[in-house]
Amino acid sequence: MTQDHAAASIPVISYAEVRAALLAREEIALLDVREEAPHAQAHPLFAANFPYSHLELNAYSRLPRRDVRIVTLDDGEGLAVRAALRLRTLGYTRVGVLAGGVRGWREAGGELFQDVNVPSKAFGELVESQRHTPSLSAEEVKALLDSGEDVVVVDARRFDEYQNMNIPGSISVPGAELVLRLPAIAPDPKTRVIVNCAGRTRSIIGTQSLVNAGIPNRVHALRNGTIGWTLAGQQLEHGQARRFPQQVEVGQQQQSRRQARSVADRAGVKRIAFAALDTLAQPGRTVYRFDVRTPEQYREGHLPDFLSAPGGQLVQETEMNAPVRGARIVLADDDGVRADMTASWLAQMGWDVYVVEGATPADFAVSGEAPRALPVAAVTQQQRIGPQQLKNWLDADRSAQGTVVIDLALSARYVAGHIPGAWFALRSEIAAVARRFPAATRFVLTCGSALLAQFAVADLQVLVSQPVYLLEGGNAAWTQAGLPLESGEQHLLSPRIDRYRRPYEGTDNAATAMQAYLDWEFGLVEQLGRDGTHGFFVI
8 A cells, every 4th residue: 555545544533523532531642643742732632642752662562452532633734644644553443534724723723822731731721710829929938038938939840940040948759749848848737838839730730739738838829930939030049959848647647638538529530449450450541550659669669560650740730640541540549649649630620530449558569661662673683783883984974975873862952062063853753864965975863762763774775875873772772872962053954843832841931932831821711711621620
Protein backbone atom coordinates (compact mmCIF):
# COMPACT_ATOMS: atom_id res chain seq x y z
CA MET A 1 0.00 0.00 0.00
CA THR A 2 1.41 3.42 -0.96
CA GLN A 3 1.72 6.26 1.55
CA ASP A 4 -1.19 8.10 -0.12
CA HIS A 5 -3.41 5.01 -0.03
CA ALA A 6 -2.52 4.39 3.59
CA ALA A 7 -3.36 8.00 4.49
CA ALA A 8 -6.69 7.71 2.68
CA SER A 9 -7.57 4.73 4.85
CA ILE A 10 -7.36 6.78 8.08
CA PRO A 11 -10.90 7.64 9.28
CA VAL A 12 -11.78 11.32 9.63
CA ILE A 13 -13.52 12.01 12.94
CA SER A 14 -15.88 14.95 13.28
CA TYR A 15 -16.06 17.50 16.09
CA ALA A 16 -19.52 16.15 16.94
CA GLU A 17 -18.19 12.60 17.37
CA VAL A 18 -15.39 13.71 19.70
CA ARG A 19 -17.73 15.90 21.72
CA ALA A 20 -20.25 13.07 22.06
CA ALA A 21 -17.53 10.72 23.36
CA LEU A 22 -16.38 13.29 25.93
CA LEU A 23 -19.92 13.92 27.16
CA ALA A 24 -20.59 10.18 27.41
CA ARG A 25 -17.37 9.69 29.41
CA GLU A 26 -16.19 7.17 26.83
CA GLU A 27 -12.47 6.52 26.55
CA ILE A 28 -10.87 8.73 23.93
CA ALA A 29 -7.35 10.07 23.42
CA LEU A 30 -7.49 13.41 21.60
CA LEU A 31 -3.84 13.99 20.70
CA ASP A 32 -2.43 17.29 19.49
CA VAL A 33 0.69 16.04 17.71
CA ARG A 34 2.23 19.48 17.08
CA GLU A 35 5.14 20.80 19.11
CA GLU A 36 4.36 22.38 22.47
CA ALA A 37 4.54 26.04 21.42
CA PRO A 38 1.92 25.84 18.64
CA HIS A 39 -0.18 23.58 20.88
CA ALA A 40 -0.18 26.34 23.49
CA GLN A 41 -1.58 28.84 21.00
CA ALA A 42 -4.91 27.06 20.51
CA HIS A 43 -6.31 23.58 21.14
CA PRO A 44 -9.45 21.83 22.43
CA LEU A 45 -9.78 21.52 26.21
CA PHE A 46 -8.89 17.83 26.48
CA ALA A 47 -6.36 17.71 23.62
CA ALA A 48 -3.19 16.31 25.17
CA ASN A 49 0.05 17.58 23.68
CA PHE A 50 1.61 14.46 22.16
CA PRO A 51 4.29 15.71 19.73
CA TYR A 52 4.98 13.62 16.68
CA SER A 53 8.68 14.18 17.36
CA HIS A 54 8.51 12.02 20.49
CA LEU A 55 5.66 9.72 19.53
CA GLU A 56 7.49 6.40 19.92
CA LEU A 57 8.95 7.46 23.27
CA ASN A 58 5.51 8.12 24.75
CA ALA A 59 3.05 5.83 23.02
CA TYR A 60 3.31 2.57 24.92
CA SER A 61 3.41 4.12 28.40
CA ARG A 62 0.80 6.81 27.88
CA LEU A 63 -1.49 4.84 25.55
CA PRO A 64 -1.22 1.41 27.17
CA ARG A 65 -4.26 -0.14 25.45
CA ARG A 66 -3.73 -0.78 21.74
CA ASP A 67 -7.44 -0.71 20.91
CA VAL A 68 -8.19 2.61 22.62
CA ARG A 69 -9.89 5.20 20.45
CA ILE A 70 -7.32 7.78 19.29
CA VAL A 71 -7.96 10.99 17.37
CA THR A 72 -4.93 12.98 16.20
CA LEU A 73 -5.01 16.66 15.30
CA ASP A 74 -2.80 19.45 13.99
CA ASP A 75 -3.43 22.83 12.34
CA GLY A 76 -2.77 21.93 8.75
CA GLU A 77 0.88 20.88 9.10
CA GLY A 78 0.21 17.31 7.97
CA LEU A 79 1.43 15.86 11.26
CA ALA A 80 -1.94 14.38 12.26
CA VAL A 81 -1.99 11.94 9.35
CA ARG A 82 1.69 11.06 9.80
CA ALA A 83 1.11 10.41 13.50
CA ALA A 84 -1.99 8.30 12.80
CA LEU A 85 -0.05 6.16 10.31
CA ARG A 86 2.82 5.75 12.74
CA LEU A 87 0.45 4.77 15.56
CA ARG A 88 -1.02 2.12 13.28
CA THR A 89 2.42 0.64 12.70
CA LEU A 90 2.89 0.55 16.48
CA GLY A 91 -0.20 -1.65 16.81
CA TYR A 92 -2.98 0.82 17.56
CA THR A 93 -6.14 -0.25 15.79
CA ARG A 94 -8.66 2.59 16.28
CA VAL A 95 -6.88 5.68 15.04
CA GLY A 96 -8.48 8.60 13.22
CA VAL A 97 -7.73 12.25 12.48
CA LEU A 98 -9.85 15.21 13.57
CA ALA A 99 -11.78 16.74 10.69
CA GLY A 100 -10.17 20.07 9.86
CA GLY A 101 -7.84 20.00 12.85
CA VAL A 102 -7.80 23.07 15.06
CA ARG A 103 -9.55 25.19 12.45
CA GLY A 104 -12.21 22.56 11.93
CA TRP A 105 -12.86 22.41 15.68
CA ARG A 106 -13.37 26.18 15.77
CA GLU A 107 -15.54 26.28 12.66
CA ALA A 108 -17.76 23.52 14.09
CA GLY A 109 -18.42 25.68 17.15
CA GLY A 110 -15.84 24.17 19.49
CA GLU A 111 -14.06 26.21 22.15
CA LEU A 112 -10.30 26.61 21.84
CA PHE A 113 -7.97 27.14 24.78
CA GLN A 114 -4.50 28.63 25.10
CA ASP A 115 -1.49 27.68 27.23
CA VAL A 116 -0.67 24.21 28.61
CA ASN A 117 -2.23 21.96 31.30
CA VAL A 118 -5.49 23.77 30.67
CA PRO A 119 -7.92 21.22 32.17
CA SER A 120 -6.17 21.49 35.52
CA LYS A 121 -5.83 25.27 35.43
CA ALA A 122 -9.46 25.72 34.45
CA PHE A 123 -10.51 23.34 37.22
CA GLY A 124 -8.49 25.33 39.74
CA GLU A 125 -10.29 28.51 38.75
CA LEU A 126 -13.62 26.70 39.08
CA VAL A 127 -12.67 25.58 42.60
CA GLU A 128 -11.84 29.11 43.65
CA SER A 129 -15.01 30.52 42.13
CA GLN A 130 -17.23 27.99 43.93
CA ARG A 131 -15.40 27.60 47.22
CA HIS A 132 -14.08 31.16 47.51
CA THR A 133 -10.66 29.80 48.45
CA PRO A 134 -9.12 32.30 50.88
CA SER A 135 -6.21 34.33 49.51
CA LEU A 136 -4.02 37.30 50.31
CA SER A 137 -2.30 39.69 47.95
CA ALA A 138 1.46 39.89 47.61
CA GLU A 139 1.44 43.20 49.47
CA GLU A 140 -0.55 41.71 52.35
CA VAL A 141 1.77 38.70 52.66
CA LYS A 142 4.86 40.93 52.52
CA ALA A 143 3.44 43.11 55.29
CA LEU A 144 2.81 40.03 57.47
CA LEU A 145 6.37 38.81 56.95
CA ASP A 146 7.90 42.23 57.56
CA SER A 147 5.95 42.70 60.78
CA GLY A 148 7.21 39.42 62.24
CA GLU A 149 3.79 37.80 62.36
CA ASP A 150 3.60 34.06 63.05
CA VAL A 151 3.46 33.08 59.38
CA VAL A 152 4.87 30.20 57.33
CA VAL A 153 4.96 30.25 53.54
CA VAL A 154 4.90 26.86 51.80
CA ASP A 155 5.70 26.51 48.10
CA ALA A 156 3.51 23.87 46.42
CA ARG A 157 5.55 23.53 43.22
CA ARG A 158 8.19 20.96 42.29
CA PHE A 159 11.45 21.36 44.20
CA ASP A 160 13.38 22.40 41.07
CA GLU A 161 10.87 25.17 40.43
CA TYR A 162 11.22 26.31 44.02
CA GLN A 163 15.00 26.38 43.67
CA ASN A 164 14.71 28.58 40.59
CA MET A 165 12.83 31.28 42.51
CA ASN A 166 10.85 31.43 45.72
CA ILE A 167 9.16 33.77 48.17
CA PRO A 168 11.79 34.80 50.77
CA GLY A 169 11.78 32.42 53.73
CA SER A 170 9.38 29.93 52.13
CA ILE A 171 9.67 26.13 52.40
CA SER A 172 9.29 23.65 49.55
CA VAL A 173 6.24 21.43 50.18
CA PRO A 174 4.93 20.06 46.85
CA GLY A 175 1.14 19.94 46.72
CA ALA A 176 0.45 16.31 47.58
CA GLU A 177 2.68 16.60 50.65
CA LEU A 178 0.80 19.49 52.28
CA VAL A 179 -1.77 17.67 54.40
CA LEU A 180 0.83 15.09 55.51
CA ARG A 181 3.68 17.52 56.27
CA LEU A 182 2.07 20.75 57.46
CA PRO A 183 1.47 19.68 61.10
CA ALA A 184 5.23 19.34 61.58
CA ILE A 185 5.90 22.67 59.86
CA ALA A 186 3.20 24.64 61.65
CA PRO A 187 2.30 22.69 64.82
CA ASP A 188 0.76 25.75 66.47
CA PRO A 189 -2.77 26.23 65.11
CA LYS A 190 -2.28 29.98 65.57
CA THR A 191 0.39 30.00 62.86
CA ARG A 192 -0.95 31.45 59.64
CA VAL A 193 -0.13 29.40 56.51
CA ILE A 194 0.40 30.90 53.07
CA VAL A 195 0.48 28.56 50.05
CA ASN A 196 2.11 29.75 46.85
CA CYS A 197 3.02 28.57 43.38
CA ALA A 198 4.18 30.45 40.30
CA GLY A 199 0.71 31.53 39.22
CA ARG A 200 -2.63 30.47 40.61
CA THR A 201 -3.58 26.81 40.20
CA ARG A 202 -1.32 25.01 42.66
CA SER A 203 -1.80 27.80 45.21
CA ILE A 204 -5.57 27.36 44.98
CA ILE A 205 -5.53 23.56 45.03
CA GLY A 206 -2.96 23.44 47.85
CA THR A 207 -4.87 25.92 50.00
CA GLN A 208 -8.19 24.23 49.38
CA SER A 209 -6.63 20.84 50.19
CA LEU A 210 -5.73 22.11 53.66
CA VAL A 211 -9.16 23.67 54.08
CA ASN A 212 -10.93 20.49 52.91
CA ALA A 213 -8.85 18.37 55.30
CA GLY A 214 -9.83 20.55 58.24
CA ILE A 215 -6.34 21.84 59.13
CA PRO A 216 -6.89 24.13 62.16
CA ASN A 217 -4.54 26.88 60.98
CA ARG A 218 -5.72 29.90 59.04
CA VAL A 219 -4.72 29.15 55.45
CA HIS A 220 -4.48 31.51 52.49
CA ALA A 221 -3.25 31.24 48.93
CA LEU A 222 -0.74 33.83 47.81
CA ARG A 223 -2.91 35.50 45.20
CA ASN A 224 -1.29 35.10 41.77
CA GLY A 225 1.83 33.43 43.21
CA THR A 226 5.32 34.55 42.28
CA ILE A 227 3.82 36.46 39.33
CA GLY A 228 1.79 38.58 41.74
CA TRP A 229 4.83 38.96 43.98
CA THR A 230 6.96 40.16 41.06
CA LEU A 231 4.28 42.50 39.71
CA ALA A 232 4.11 44.07 43.18
CA GLY A 233 7.79 44.98 42.82
CA GLN A 234 8.93 42.56 45.55
CA GLN A 235 12.12 40.52 45.50
CA LEU A 236 12.42 36.74 45.19
CA GLU A 237 15.08 34.36 46.51
CA HIS A 238 17.02 31.98 44.30
CA GLY A 239 18.82 28.69 44.83
CA GLN A 240 17.23 27.88 48.18
CA ALA A 241 17.02 24.31 49.52
CA ARG A 242 14.55 24.47 52.41
CA ARG A 243 12.35 21.37 52.30
CA PHE A 244 9.67 19.80 54.45
CA PRO A 245 10.83 17.54 57.33
CA GLN A 246 11.04 13.90 56.27
CA GLN A 247 9.78 12.33 59.48
CA VAL A 248 6.10 12.26 60.38
CA GLU A 249 5.02 11.54 63.95
CA VAL A 250 2.88 8.39 64.09
CA GLY A 251 -0.07 9.98 65.83
CA GLN A 252 -0.07 12.89 63.43
CA GLN A 253 0.08 10.59 60.41
CA GLN A 254 -2.96 8.73 61.69
CA GLN A 255 -4.82 12.04 62.10
CA SER A 256 -3.82 13.14 58.59
CA ARG A 257 -4.92 9.77 57.23
CA ARG A 258 -8.37 10.19 58.75
CA GLN A 259 -8.66 13.69 57.35
CA ALA A 260 -7.56 12.66 53.86
CA ARG A 261 -9.87 9.64 53.84
CA SER A 262 -12.81 11.86 54.73
CA VAL A 263 -12.05 14.22 51.84
CA ALA A 264 -11.63 11.33 49.39
CA ASP A 265 -14.91 9.75 50.49
CA ARG A 266 -16.73 13.04 49.94
CA ALA A 267 -15.32 13.18 46.42
CA GLY A 268 -16.41 9.61 45.62
CA VAL A 269 -12.96 8.05 45.42
CA LYS A 270 -13.07 4.25 45.06
CA ARG A 271 -10.92 1.62 46.80
CA ILE A 272 -9.11 -1.37 45.38
CA ALA A 273 -7.22 -4.03 47.32
CA PHE A 274 -3.62 -4.49 46.26
CA ALA A 275 -4.31 -8.18 45.68
CA ALA A 276 -7.24 -7.29 43.39
CA LEU A 277 -5.48 -4.77 41.12
CA ASP A 278 -5.58 -7.06 38.12
CA THR A 279 -9.39 -7.06 38.20
CA LEU A 280 -9.36 -3.46 36.91
CA ALA A 281 -7.60 -4.50 33.68
CA GLN A 282 -10.79 -5.33 31.83
CA PRO A 283 -11.33 -5.38 28.06
CA GLY A 284 -12.07 -1.93 26.75
CA ARG A 285 -10.67 -0.12 29.79
CA THR A 286 -7.40 1.80 30.09
CA VAL A 287 -5.80 1.74 33.54
CA TYR A 288 -3.08 4.17 34.66
CA ARG A 289 -1.15 3.26 37.81
CA PHE A 290 0.66 6.10 39.57
CA ASP A 291 2.77 6.34 42.71
CA VAL A 292 2.12 9.84 44.08
CA ARG A 293 5.00 10.01 46.57
CA THR A 294 8.19 11.95 45.98
CA PRO A 295 10.48 10.80 43.14
CA GLU A 296 13.13 9.88 45.73
CA GLN A 297 10.75 7.60 47.61
CA TYR A 298 9.60 6.05 44.35
CA ARG A 299 13.15 5.15 43.38
CA GLU A 300 13.76 3.62 46.79
CA GLY A 301 10.91 1.17 46.27
CA HIS A 302 7.52 1.12 44.55
CA LEU A 303 4.72 -1.27 43.61
CA PRO A 304 5.14 -3.30 40.39
CA ASP A 305 3.89 -1.57 37.23
CA PHE A 306 3.34 1.80 38.94
CA LEU A 307 4.82 4.94 37.39
CA SER A 308 6.09 7.92 39.36
CA ALA A 309 3.71 10.90 39.32
CA PRO A 310 4.02 13.09 42.45
CA GLY A 311 0.48 13.99 43.42
CA GLY A 312 0.63 17.76 43.13
CA GLN A 313 2.08 17.59 39.64
CA LEU A 314 -0.35 14.85 38.63
CA VAL A 315 -3.26 17.16 39.44
CA GLN A 316 -1.48 20.01 37.63
CA GLU A 317 -0.50 17.99 34.54
CA THR A 318 -3.18 15.32 34.37
CA GLU A 319 -3.55 15.24 30.59
CA MET A 320 0.22 14.83 30.15
CA ASN A 321 0.27 11.76 32.38
CA ALA A 322 -3.10 10.32 31.33
CA PRO A 323 -4.03 11.44 27.80
CA VAL A 324 -6.89 8.91 27.55
CA ARG A 325 -9.86 10.86 28.86
CA GLY A 326 -12.33 8.49 30.52
CA ALA A 327 -9.63 6.04 31.64
CA ARG A 328 -9.27 4.59 35.14
CA ILE A 329 -6.55 5.98 37.39
CA VAL A 330 -5.15 4.00 40.34
CA LEU A 331 -3.03 5.77 42.98
CA ALA A 332 -0.68 4.39 45.60
CA ASP A 333 1.33 5.71 48.54
CA ASP A 334 2.69 4.21 51.77
CA ASP A 335 1.05 6.59 54.25
CA GLY A 336 -2.67 6.71 53.43
CA VAL A 337 -2.65 10.49 52.94
CA ARG A 338 -1.11 11.56 49.65
CA ALA A 339 -3.02 9.15 47.42
CA ASP A 340 -6.35 10.06 49.02
CA MET A 341 -5.78 13.81 48.69
CA THR A 342 -4.62 13.48 45.09
CA ALA A 343 -7.50 11.16 44.26
CA SER A 344 -10.01 13.59 45.76
CA TRP A 345 -9.02 16.17 43.14
CA LEU A 346 -8.89 13.78 40.21
CA ALA A 347 -12.36 12.49 41.08
CA GLN A 348 -13.68 16.06 41.04
CA MET A 349 -12.04 16.49 37.62
CA GLY A 350 -14.21 13.69 36.29
CA TRP A 351 -11.79 10.76 36.50
CA ASP A 352 -12.68 7.22 37.55
CA VAL A 353 -10.10 7.02 40.32
CA TYR A 354 -9.10 4.32 42.81
CA VAL A 355 -6.74 4.23 45.79
CA VAL A 356 -4.78 1.06 46.57
CA GLU A 357 -5.37 -0.46 50.00
CA GLY A 358 -3.64 -3.30 51.79
CA ALA A 359 -0.17 -2.97 50.28
CA THR A 360 2.55 -3.84 52.79
CA PRO A 361 6.07 -2.36 52.95
CA ALA A 362 7.32 -5.60 51.38
CA ASP A 363 5.14 -4.93 48.33
CA PHE A 364 7.08 -1.74 47.54
CA ALA A 365 9.89 -3.93 46.30
CA VAL A 366 10.73 -2.54 42.86
CA SER A 367 13.56 -0.01 43.03
CA GLY A 368 14.87 2.50 40.52
CA GLU A 369 13.09 4.12 37.63
CA ALA A 370 10.41 2.25 35.73
CA PRO A 371 11.73 0.84 32.44
CA ARG A 372 10.38 2.63 29.38
CA ALA A 373 8.46 0.41 26.97
CA LEU A 374 9.65 1.23 23.46
CA PRO A 375 8.97 -0.18 20.02
CA VAL A 376 11.86 -1.65 18.05
CA ALA A 377 13.64 0.94 15.91
CA ALA A 378 14.43 0.18 12.28
CA VAL A 379 18.19 0.65 12.63
CA THR A 380 20.61 -1.99 11.36
CA GLN A 381 23.82 -2.84 13.14
CA GLN A 382 25.73 -1.33 10.21
CA GLN A 383 23.99 1.99 10.82
CA ARG A 384 25.15 2.20 14.44
CA ILE A 385 28.43 3.92 15.19
CA GLY A 386 30.30 4.87 18.35
CA PRO A 387 31.76 8.21 19.46
CA GLN A 388 35.29 7.39 18.27
CA GLN A 389 34.10 6.51 14.79
CA LEU A 390 32.19 9.78 14.59
CA LYS A 391 35.22 11.74 15.81
CA ASN A 392 37.42 10.04 13.20
CA TRP A 393 34.98 10.98 10.44
CA LEU A 394 34.70 14.58 11.64
CA ASP A 395 38.49 14.92 11.89
CA ALA A 396 38.96 13.51 8.40
CA ASP A 397 36.27 15.76 6.93
CA ARG A 398 37.56 19.10 8.21
CA SER A 399 38.76 20.19 4.78
CA ALA A 400 36.00 18.67 2.69
CA GLN A 401 32.26 18.11 2.64
CA GLY A 402 31.69 15.02 4.68
CA THR A 403 29.88 14.08 7.87
CA VAL A 404 26.91 16.19 9.01
CA VAL A 405 25.61 15.61 12.53
CA ILE A 406 21.89 16.28 13.13
CA ASP A 407 20.88 16.69 16.78
CA LEU A 408 17.20 15.92 17.53
CA ALA A 409 17.35 16.65 21.26
CA LEU A 410 15.11 19.21 22.95
CA SER A 411 16.22 22.62 21.76
CA ALA A 412 17.13 23.74 25.29
CA ARG A 413 19.47 20.78 25.62
CA TYR A 414 20.99 21.44 22.21
CA VAL A 415 21.70 25.05 23.15
CA ALA A 416 23.18 23.97 26.50
CA GLY A 417 25.59 21.53 24.84
CA HIS A 418 25.98 19.68 21.54
CA ILE A 419 28.63 17.99 19.45
CA PRO A 420 30.75 20.70 17.79
CA GLY A 421 29.34 21.56 14.39
CA ALA A 422 26.07 19.66 14.92
CA TRP A 423 22.86 21.06 13.46
CA PHE A 424 19.60 21.23 15.43
CA ALA A 425 16.41 19.92 13.86
CA LEU A 426 12.99 18.88 15.08
CA ARG A 427 12.13 15.35 14.12
CA SER A 428 8.62 16.57 13.15
CA GLU A 429 10.20 18.89 10.55
CA ILE A 430 12.82 16.53 9.20
CA ALA A 431 11.22 16.32 5.75
CA ALA A 432 11.17 20.10 5.41
CA VAL A 433 14.66 20.72 6.77
CA ALA A 434 16.23 17.92 4.71
CA ARG A 435 16.11 20.31 1.77
CA ARG A 436 18.27 22.76 3.73
CA PHE A 437 20.90 20.34 5.00
CA PRO A 438 24.49 21.29 4.18
CA ALA A 439 26.22 19.19 1.52
CA ALA A 440 27.33 15.87 2.98
CA THR A 441 28.62 12.43 2.18
CA ARG A 442 26.88 10.95 5.24
CA PHE A 443 24.51 11.97 8.05
CA VAL A 444 24.73 11.01 11.70
CA LEU A 445 21.68 11.41 13.95
CA THR A 446 22.00 11.97 17.67
CA CYS A 447 20.15 13.31 20.71
CA GLY A 448 20.76 13.15 24.43
CA SER A 449 20.73 9.35 24.67
CA ALA A 450 19.89 8.21 21.10
CA LEU A 451 16.45 6.99 22.27
CA LEU A 452 14.68 9.52 20.07
CA ALA A 453 17.23 9.67 17.26
CA GLN A 454 16.98 5.94 16.60
CA PHE A 455 13.39 6.36 15.38
CA ALA A 456 14.34 9.12 12.94
CA VAL A 457 16.99 7.13 11.08
CA ALA A 458 14.43 5.50 8.79
CA ASP A 459 12.58 8.84 8.39
CA LEU A 460 15.72 10.54 7.08
CA GLN A 461 17.04 7.64 5.01
CA VAL A 462 14.02 7.74 2.69
CA LEU A 463 14.64 11.46 2.10
CA VAL A 464 18.35 11.45 1.24
CA SER A 465 20.62 9.38 -0.96
CA GLN A 466 23.56 9.53 1.46
CA PRO A 467 23.87 6.87 4.18
CA VAL A 468 22.34 7.73 7.58
CA TYR A 469 23.91 6.55 10.83
CA LEU A 470 22.95 6.60 14.50
CA LEU A 471 25.38 7.67 17.23
CA GLU A 472 24.86 4.91 19.79
CA GLY A 473 24.33 6.37 23.24
CA GLY A 474 23.91 9.84 21.76
CA ASN A 475 25.53 12.92 23.24
CA ALA A 476 25.88 11.17 26.59
CA ALA A 477 28.16 8.56 25.03
CA TRP A 478 30.14 11.33 23.30
CA THR A 479 30.82 13.13 26.61
CA GLN A 480 31.52 9.85 28.43
CA ALA A 481 34.25 9.23 25.84
CA GLY A 482 35.87 12.46 26.99
CA LEU A 483 34.94 14.40 23.86
CA PRO A 484 33.98 18.08 24.03
CA LEU A 485 30.66 19.82 23.53
CA GLU A 486 29.93 23.34 22.40
CA SER A 487 26.97 25.51 23.38
CA GLY A 488 24.87 28.19 21.73
CA GLU A 489 22.09 28.64 19.18
CA GLN A 490 24.20 28.27 16.05
CA HIS A 491 23.15 25.87 13.27
CA LEU A 492 19.38 25.90 13.95
CA LEU A 493 17.56 24.21 11.08
CA SER A 494 14.23 24.30 12.98
CA PRO A 495 12.68 27.01 15.12
CA ARG A 496 12.69 26.42 18.87
CA ILE A 497 8.98 25.62 19.09
CA ASP A 498 9.34 22.36 21.01
CA ARG A 499 8.97 24.24 24.31
CA TYR A 500 6.40 26.89 25.19
CA ARG A 501 7.91 29.57 27.38
CA ARG A 502 5.53 29.91 30.31
CA PRO A 503 4.96 33.53 31.43
CA TYR A 504 5.48 32.39 35.04
CA GLU A 505 8.88 30.79 34.41
CA GLY A 506 12.13 32.53 35.16
CA THR A 507 12.62 36.05 36.40
CA ASP A 508 13.02 38.01 33.16
CA ASN A 509 9.43 37.94 31.91
CA ALA A 510 7.78 41.16 30.82
CA ALA A 511 5.18 42.50 33.25
CA THR A 512 2.67 42.74 30.40
CA ALA A 513 3.08 39.03 29.64
CA MET A 514 2.64 38.06 33.30
CA GLN A 515 -0.46 40.22 33.65
CA ALA A 516 -1.90 38.85 30.41
CA TYR A 517 -1.40 35.33 31.75
CA LEU A 518 -3.32 36.17 34.93
CA ASP A 519 -6.11 37.77 32.92
CA TRP A 520 -6.31 34.59 30.83
CA GLU A 521 -6.61 32.42 33.94
CA PHE A 522 -9.39 34.62 35.29
CA GLY A 523 -11.38 33.91 32.12
CA LEU A 524 -11.12 30.14 32.24
CA VAL A 525 -14.35 29.54 34.15
CA GLU A 526 -16.29 31.35 31.46
CA GLN A 527 -14.53 29.30 28.81
CA LEU A 528 -15.41 26.09 30.64
CA GLY A 529 -19.05 27.10 30.50
CA ARG A 530 -18.90 27.70 26.77
CA ASP A 531 -17.09 24.41 26.15
CA GLY A 532 -19.49 22.29 28.19
CA THR A 533 -17.55 18.99 28.07
CA HIS A 534 -15.52 19.17 31.27
CA GLY A 535 -17.64 17.12 33.71
CA PHE A 536 -16.02 18.82 36.74
CA PHE A 537 -17.66 19.17 40.13
CA VAL A 538 -16.45 20.74 43.36
CA ILE A 539 -17.08 19.29 46.81
